[in-house]
Amino acid sequence: MAEREKLIEIKDLQITFGHGKKKFVAVDHVNFDIYKGETFSLVGESGSGKTTIGRAITRINPTSSGEILFKGQRINGKISKELDKEVIKKCQMIFQDPMASLNERAKVDYIVSEGLINHHLYKDDAEREEKVQRALREVGLLPEFASRFPHEFSGGQRQRIGIARALVMEPEFIVADEPISALDVSIRAQVLNLLNRLKNSRGLTYLFIAHDLSVVRFISDRIAVISKGRIVELAEAEELFLNPLHPYTKALLSAVPMPDPEMEKKKKLLVYDPSVHDYSVDKPVWEEIKEGHFVYGNQRELEEYRKEIK
Amino acid sequence: MAQKEVILSAKDVEIQFSLRGKKLNAIRKCSLDLYKGETLAIVGESGSGKSVFTKSFVGMLDANGSITGGEIIFDGNDISKYKTEREWLKIRGKRIAMVMQDPMTSLNPLKKVGKQIRESIELHQGLKGEEAKKAALEMLEKVGIPNPEKRYNQYPHEFSGGMRQRVVIAIAVACRPDILICDEPTTALDVTIQAQILDLIRHLQEELKMTVIYITHDLGVVANVADRVAVMYAGQIVEYGMVDEIFYNAWHPYTWALLSALPQLGVKGQELPTIEGTPPNLFNEIKGDAFAPRNKQALAIDFVKEPPFFKVSETHQAKTWYLDPRAPKIEQPPAVRMLREQMRERG
Ligand SMILES: Nc1ncnc2c1ncn2[C@@H]1O[C@H](COP(=O)(O)OP(=O)(O)O)[C@@H](O)[C@H]1O
Ligand SMILES: Nc1ncnc2c1ncn2[C@@H]1O[C@H](COP(=O)(O)OP(=O)(O)O)[C@@H](O)[C@H]1O
Ligand SMILES: [Mg+2]
Ligand SMILES: [Mg+2]
Numbered sequence: 001m002a003e004r005e006k007l008i009e010i011k012d013l014q015i016t017f018g019h020g021k022k023k024f025v026a027v028d029h030v031n032f033d034i035y036k037g038e039t040f041s042l043v044g045e046s047g048s049g050k051t052t053i054g055r056a057i058t059r060i061n062p063t064s065s066g067e068i069l070f071k072g073q074r075i076n077g078k079i080s081k082e083l084d085k086e087v088i089k090k091c092q093m094i095f096q097d098p099m100a101s102l103n104e105r106a107k108v109d110y111i112v113s114e115g116l117i118n119h120h121l122y123k124d125d126a127e128r129e130e131k132v133q134r135a136l137r138e139v140g141l142l143p144e145f146a147s148r149f150p151h152e153f154s155g156g157q158r159q160r161i162g163i164a165r166a167l168v169m170e171p172e173f174i175v176a177d178e179p180i181s182a183l184d185v186s187i188r189a190q191v192l193n194l195l196n197r198l199k200n201s202r203g204l205t206y207l208f209i210a211h212d213l214s215v216v217r218f219i220s221d222r223i224a225v226i227s228k229g230r231i232v233e234l235a236e237a238e239e240l241f242l243n244p245l246h247p248y249t250k251a252l253l254s255a256v257p258m259p260d261p262e263m264e265k266k267k268k269l270l271v272y273d274p275s276v277h278d279y280s281v282d283k284p285v286w287e288e289i290k291e292g293h294f295v296y297g298n299q300r301e302l303e304e305y306r307k308e309i310k
Numbered sequence: 311m312a313q314k315e316v317i318l319s320a321k322d323v324e325i326q327f328s329l330r331g332k333k334l335n336a337i338r339k340c341s342l343d344l345y346k347g348e349t350l351a352i353v354g355e356s357g358s359g360k361s362v363f364t365k366s367f368v369g370m371l372d373a374n375g376s377i378t379g380g381e382i383i384f385d386g387n388d389i390s391k392y393k394t395e396r397e398w399l400k401i402r403g404k405r406i407a408m409v410m411q412d413p414m415t416s417l418n419p420l421k422k423v424g425k426q427i428r429e430s431i432e433l434h435q436g437l438k439g440e441e442a443k444k445a446a447l448e449m450l451e452k453v454g455i456p457n458p459e460k461r462y463n464q465y466p467h468e469f470s471g472g473m474r475q476r477v478v479i480a481i482a483v484a485c486r487p488d489i490l491i492c493d494e495p496t497t498a499l500d501v502t503i504q505a506q507i508l509d510l511i512r513h514l515q516e517e518l519k520m521t522v523i524y525i526t527h528d529l530g531v532v533a534n535v536a537d538r539v540a541v542m543y544a545g546q547i548v549e550y551g552m553v554d555e556i557f558y559n560a561w562h563p564y565t566w567a568l569l570s571a572l573p574q575l576g577v578k579g580q581e582l583p584t585i586e587g588t589p590p591n592l593f594n595e596i597k598g599d600a601f602a603p604r605n606k607q608a609l610a611i612d613f614v615k616e617p618p619f620f621k622v623s624e625t626h627q628a629k630t631w632y633l634d635p636r637a638p639k640i641e642q643p644p645a646v647r648m649l650r651e652q653m654r655e656r657g
Contacts, residue, residue, distance in 0.1 A: 045500040045501075045502055045503075046471075154588070155356075184527050185355070185527050185528050185568065185571060185572065186355045186527075186567070186568065186571055186584070186585040187355075188571070188573065189571035189572075189573065189576075189582040189583065189584045189585075190584045190586075192573060192582055193582055193584060197581075214501075214530065214573060214574045215573045215574075217573075217574075217578075218573040218574070218582070219573070237578075252502060254505070255501045255502040255504065255505035256530075256574070257501070257530030257531050257533065257534055257574075258530060258533060258574055259529045259532075259533050259557060259569060259572050259574055259649070260533055260557060260649055260652070260653070261534075261536070261554055261557050262554070262653055262656065264534040265533075269506070269509055271502075271506070272502075
């Protein structure tokens, strides 16, 4: 593969909450890069640490060890004021629940421009308004919506407001944290199309967080599977569906509801049992088992995985 | 096909809500025959009337709503005419039970889980004391809750979302209902948990020979649980058929749109087909086919005259002019054709 520019690099990241006896390691030994212009998906069940990673990249959550690089510069821990400002602008986040993530008492105009206001990113009010209107148009909302309140909108429209709010900052990188999980199926397609269109028109890069592998196949270039704070497998989207190796990936895949009754009725649900791994002597490693396909396992498991690859 | 026994029959049901002096027509002459022992999925986007329609089977409409037309025959009685709680209490929970999307709405946060199940058993099965407790423990076990003895004495907040939904199912099923209505019970859950709950509902349905109505907006889930499917739009069922008929040979443009919008069927690098616009305003009278304004291939007649049901097979009907012999030839969309071809290739 040709040299691709790495926009985000995550090296041996650990994130903990609490102190002393109450200390809890939410994310550990996480390593991955996100290339410029790709959609990189992070998939795993609730509580596996997906949001925590997204929030660490956007500097909302502090990290306890490891490094996060943005365009080659470290952005976690103590950094300069200018770099902090740049990260806030360039790395934006979209949230799962459009209802909860919007301030119900503020007008759309304020909601969308909040980031601009907080960081003084406009010359005068005219410029700010123009930026808001442009962002609203880009997400398929009418500019006059600016003077309305969130409760006047449907779930799909609220999610568009959430996207406009991120776009107005002119980001290069967006963490989309389960942006369609709370939406009706009919609206999911619209939001996915919108995200794809913006990716092309704005040259955006996404970290797309989901708990459902089925959605992710369609939009992702690469997918990482996370379980209990640890990435267990990472590959290009099609490769992951062709050659799922880690038992957790297989369990997630088996749970995906496929809109095909014959397939669904034949399918066997796999439940992941972490006790299948015996790491007492033979220690696990993060191994590139095939070009671009990484999996977490010990030597004996890797041996088995190699035999399975189609 | 052998003659199937109809357990519940809704005919031309109309339900209205009054809101600030205006009437909202939530259910517009909706008919459904439910067969004994089947799992019927009702699918449609938010607001299509899935919850309202099925809540009317248990007398749980909001106070501003009422059944204004049609009949619902269950066990020889027209339950749509029931007026008093006393009448409903013979049906609700006992004969027809409901599991809702948010388990917390059906659980009492201040009461131990075991006690809540036991109360349902005492009320409906007439068991008492130790016997009722034993039955409650068995129920916890049956719905796949590990350590039933310990869990019995815990409060709802000590359970994860998926486990809580299992408790709600245990309470609903404890009274051995003839019909279990599951209203989007997995929408708020992880896919892995969702798959397990679907498995559980299937097993309970088989074991207890229940009839299940499963409500969802996700056709992926429908393929998993349903024997038969009813597609709902703007307060009406617009297509119904056996699950294979709906997935491999759907005919209503709304069913097509729902299927085509699934990311699972999307082609990478191409836009997903979307359903533009919004469902019609139910305060207004709807003329013609309610879906026509959102259907890019609507026929002229769709805007003028409401279509009747046309028969596709003995078990499959769709309410669309596309099936009228006089209609121009219209092809099913790529998603439907692809699903059918894949099914044929598998043989
Ligand atoms: N602010 C916090 N304080 C303590 N624990 C937290 C905090 N945020 C997240 N966690 C814990 O970290 C783990 C990962 O959470 P999260 O990243 O939200 O998971 P996901 O997004 O994959 O559902 C969970 O066990 C969660 O309870
Ligand atoms: N108490 C109520 N008052 C007024 N309108 C209601 C009430 N309950 C439901 N509706 C309306 O009835 C229609 C059907 O709602 P519902 O059955 O909840 O849809 P679904 O379950 O398919 O999402 C919607 O337009 C909804 O707004
Ligand atoms: Mg999260
Ligand atoms: Mg509903």
